[in-house]
Amino acid sequence: MTKVLIFGTGFAGQGHAEAFRAAGAEVVGIVGRTPHVVKEVAETMGIPYSGTDWQQALDDCKPDVVSIATPGGAHYAPIKQAIAAGCHVFCDKPMTHSAETAVELCQLAEEKGVKTAYAASFRYAPSVLHAKRLVAEGAIGEPTEIECMSHFNLEREIPFGWSHRREDGGGRLNNNFTHTLSIAASVVGDRILRVIGEVRDDLGRAPIVDGVHNFATRRDFIPKDLEDPSLKWGESNVEWSYTVLAQLESPFAGKPVSVLFKHGGLVPRFLEDHIVFYGTRGAIYIKGHYGSGALYIHEGKEWHEQALPDDIAVTIPDVTGETEQCWHYLAREFIKDIKGESVDPYPTFREGSQYQQIIEIVRRNDNWTDVTGLA
Template identity: 75%
Template sequence: MSGRLKVLISGTGFAGQGHADAFRGAGAEVVGIVGRTPSVVEDVARTMGIPYAGTSWQEALDVCQPDIVSIATPGGAHHEHIKLAIEHGCHVFCDKPMTTSGETAVELYELAQEKNVKTAYAASFRYTASVLHARRLVAQGAIGEPVEVECISHFNLQREIPFGWSHRKDDGGGRLNNNFPHTLSIVTSVVGDTILSVMGDVRDDLGKAPIVEGVHNFATRRDFIPEDLDDPSLQWGESDVEWSYTVLAKLQSPFAARPVSVLFKHGGLVPRFHEDHIVFYGTEGAIYLKGHYGTGQLSFWGPDETWEDLPLPEDIAASVPDVTGDTEQCWHYLARELVKDIQGETVEPYPTFREGSQYQQIIDVIRSDAHWTDVSDLS
């Protein structure tokens, strides 16, 4: 394949602009961007130097003739845009969640297989430097056989964040759609991607949020929190998604004889006391990653039975894109892998619509709330 790959972006907010930068960093040409509001998409296109701006996805596909589309809108808008793009013969880079249901996610995965297009699913925090380091250490046998993984995070999000897509199931909201795919991808990248079984519990401990006009960028939504929440004229929207979850899973690992037990514990609205973290426990040691997505310092527990902070190997440090922000680094990494793959270069396996459809089905299972055993009548 000769020439630069052409990319069309769906979405004008933090993710859309971040995806555009990531593909430019990978050597592709961003030829167009599509959004809902004409003034917003035109302003973003002008600011970023993107030649085409529009509000019709089909028209943009016809005019721009992209090789790749990048889907950076809330999950509720993914299905139709992705379907049209695949039928147009485009490769697809899609942020999480893939869609709003396992059924539609499977449909898109099968369509991509049928049309022979490449896909990338941006459950992409598996590409932080510390996670890449942990993956290497586990593969080298540093902790023996992995037996258990613990993923703990508490975000303490403001309850007054304006009502929007993150509060609505049909728009791809909920903490399972927007936090869980990253931690699940991290764990599978380190210990093995065969997910054997899963169960969980979810809780909506928010209930409602104020309705405020003018919120276009997810990253700046806090700036729109009303000053007077007791204003009688203020309208409120009802949440129908989970803001906290607890998930248990068993994974088959090529590095262990028995399934690995995994705990995913996330509280979206509650404060943390100790640090958020991800820990990989093995028969001969353990690896601790600081931070809710394991982006911080890696510490190792080995034969001397003490925790030691390990330096990052130089080659791993060099492999991480030199851009500001963990989210942005991971988008750049995955976009680079997809571009290389399309161009015929050999790359390591990366998350695709196979994982995206699988994760969406797992989220449906967890949300089904079919995992409790009534013991109230036990004597």
């Protein structure tokens, strides 16, 4: 049985552990930064080994696969150690905190001959899989453009942490754009030709609060009195809003497909978030910021909701939560590939390092043309 060692004890770490167990692997150990937390999680989940020393855990557990489920800023060193140990690596997004380190890890994995999986995994949402089939079948003609719109209205008072810091893997590009770019590429074609973008930090600062260990429960720690003079504040240095334009090469179209990625992390939505694939003969609309809602196709002059095909439905993991569902799907594909079974292409460190380079290009904010001098 394939042995898996997990790095990270929060929402992602526990989710990855369940995903690998469902894929038929054995979770042999889990590592975290806080002794009592990692011990408690290991006992609750029935994981035999726990600790805070990653290298020691690699030596003790001798895993076939490691799963990296910590914030992006803590990915580089443990991935490098795992590759050196000959482990296959499953890594959540973002791949690392910088393009330079992401490229280095991709090259090291290729040189070592280990397999990698990059969990920009909402490409496995049921309606996204359905859209991929419809586009390939020519349901909308040649794809021409894609629109990815999302507005999260996140609480500005969420306690200061990794999500507020660029060096720790924070920012909306790292944690939202990675998914939507993966979705667009999986449906129309994964060769990214050009990109241009703009980012903005609308937040500025967030309260510093002790005790936050799980990303999923961070809202529970929002201070009740934000005017308390003893409250300390941390400064954000990442984007909370972005607009990105991209062009993708598609085997289904003679011209590049134009893509608009628009995200506001702190602003409210009026209508639902959505993803739309437009083509020369129709369009596909999916509800939800990651395409996890209902799918509609435009035929003639009307939109018609489409049922998920039975053969796609049976491939969807039977678990609660869209994030967990997609982790399960990718972990299953990864384990199959490691065992030598035939699988469709899935995102690897190649995509992870490419996305990290694109994120740094967008963050430069140097795409503007000054027109103040025009007549």
